[in-house]
Amino acid sequence: MTSPARRRSYGVKGAPYAHPSPTTALKGALRAPYFFLLPATILFTLFFALPIGYAVWLSFRKVHVSGLGLGSGARKEVWAGLENYTDALTDSEFFGSALRVLGYGCIVVPMMLGLALLFALMLDSDKVRFAPFSRLAIFLPYSIPGVVAALMWGFLYVPDVSPFFYVLDKLGLPQPDLLDGGPLYLALSNIAVWGGTGFNMIVIYTSLRAIPAEVYEAAKLDGATPLQIALKIKIPMVAPSLVLTFFFSIIATLQVFNEPTTLKPLTNSINTSWSPLMKVYHDAFGRNDAYSAAAEATLIALATLVLSFGFLRAANRRNRQEETG
Template sequence: MTSPVYRRSYGVKGAPYAHPSPTTLRRARSAPYFFLLPAGLLFALFFALPIGYAVFLSFRKVHVSGLGLGAGARSEVWAGFENYTEAFKDSELLQGALRVLGYGCIVVPVMLGLALLFALMLDSERVRLAPFTRLAIFLPYAIPGVVAALLWGFLYLPDVSPFYYVLQKLHLPQPNLLDGGPLFLALSNIAVWGGTGFNMIVIYTSLRSIPAEVYEAAKLDGATPLQIALRIKIPMVAPSLVLTFFFSIIATLQVFNEPTTLKPLTNSVNTTWSPLMKVYQDAFGRNDIYSAAAEATLIALVTLLLSFGFLRAANRRNKRDVSQGDAR
C-alpha cells in the first residue's frame, strides 16, 4: 500500500523513487511567498502606506469657517489639484529647485570624476598600500551627513578654522565660503567629500571583475596603461558609471542635511534653500501638511521622471553600441 504523501514508481533501471503528492507540491510552491511576507509587510507599512497617505493629503486642504474659532470652524475638505497649482506658482520652491540645479552641476561631475580617477589608480599594477588607500577614501562615507556638515561648517568659519589662520599668517586672501557664490562650493565640497568613496567602491568593484586576459591581450597589442584605461577600463565599467550617476542625481535632488546644518552659521542659507527644506518648512513651520504633501509628491515625480529618462537613454545607447558591434 502506498503512502498518502508519496506514490512509489520506478525509474529506467528499476530503482524506486517517490513522487510528491499535490499537497506537498502546493506547500513547496507557496514557501517562497511565506519567506517574502515579512519584507512585503515592512515595505507596505513603512514605504507604500506613507507614500499613499502623502498623496492623499496632497488633494486635501483645511476649510476655515468664520473666524476659525470653535470645534467645527476648521474642517478638512477635498481640494483637488489646488495644492499642486499653488506649488507650481510658488517662487520659493522654484528658486530652491534652481539652487539645487546649480549645486548638482558642481557635485555630480566632480564626485564621479574623482571616484573614477581613484578607482583607476587603485586598479593600477603599481599602486601601493591599496587596502589602506581604499579605506581612507571610503571612510568619509561612513560619517553621518550631519556630523560631516558640522565638521566642515566649523572649518569654514574664519574665527575657528585653522585654514583661515594659515591664510592670515601667509598674508593671503581669506574668502568667505559661507556667503554668496562660494556657498555653493562649500556645500558641494561636503557632498563630494562624503560621496566619492561610495562611488569609488562601486566602480573599483566593476574594474576588478574585468578578466585579466583582456589586459594581457591589450598589452600584447602594444597598448599603454593610459590607453588601457581610456579604451578598455572606462568603456567596460560604463554600467557602473550609469548606476553611480543615477544614485548621484537622486541624492542631489534630495539635498537637505548640508544646508540645514549650515543654516545657523550663515544668513545666506534660508529655510527654503532647497526644495526639501521648503517642504519641511511648510509642514512643520507653517503647519500646512497639505501643501507640503503636494510639494513632496512633485519632487518625487520629478526624481522619477529624470531617473527613468536617464536610464532609458542609457539603455538605448547600450543597445545601439551592441548592435553596431554585432554589425562589425
C-alpha cells in the first residue's frame, strides 16, 4: 500500500500531474483582479481618456493659411500655444453664454433640490398613501430623454398649439410669452426641474430609508413633532446625499445643451451661443474651427472641476468641524 506522502496525481493517459506551488498560486491570485479590470481599462482609455487628450492637444493648435489658402500646403496645422485660450476668454459671446448659464443654474439647482428633498420627506412619512405609485410618478420624468421632454414642453409653450393658452384665451386672461426675455429662463428651468427632480428624490429617499427606526422612536419619546424630526434629524442625516445631488446638479447645469438647442427653432431669443456647449458646437461644426472649440471645451471642463472640487472641499471641511465641535 502506497503511503499518502508518496502518492502522485496523474492526468490524461497516466501522465503525472504537477500541482502548482503555493508561490505560483499566490501570484495568480494577485494578478486575477487586473485581468478582470483590463476590459474596462481598455474601454475607458479608448473612449474617454484618448478623446480628452486629443481635445486638449487640439486646443494648442491652429490652422495657418498662406496667401489665398489655395493649393497644396497653403493650409497647415501649426502650434498656437495659449492663443485659443486667450481668444476664448476674451470672446464676448463665450462670456455671455457663461453668464446666462449662471442665471439658469441659480434657478434650477435650488428649485430642483428643494422639491426633491420635499418629496423625499413626504414619501418617508408614515401617513403617506400610495407611496409606490407616488415614487414612480415623480421618478418617471427622469426616464424621458431630454430632447423628447424639450419637444413636449416646447409644444406647451407655443401659444398657437398649446392647450393651456387656449384655455387662457377663452377665460380672457393674459397669455405670457414664455420663450422671450426673462420668462425664457423659467421655461428652460422648468424642463430641467421636471426631468431631474425624480432622480435626486430617489437618492435622498434612499438615504432616509437607511436611517435606523430607533432614532425616530427615541425622538418621539422625547416629544419631538414630525416637523422637528424632519428638520433636526432627517435633513442633517441625509446631508451627504444632498451634497452628492448638488454636485451632480452643478455638472448638469454647466453642460446644458439639449433644452435650448431643441427650443431654438421656436424662438429668436435663443441663439447659437446661448450656452457654453452650444458655443462649442457652433464653433466646431458651424464655423469648422475645432481648435477654438477644443479650447472652449477644456475651459468648461476646468470650470466644472474647480467648482465641484471647491464645493466638495468646503462640504468636507464643514463636516470635520461639526464632528470635532
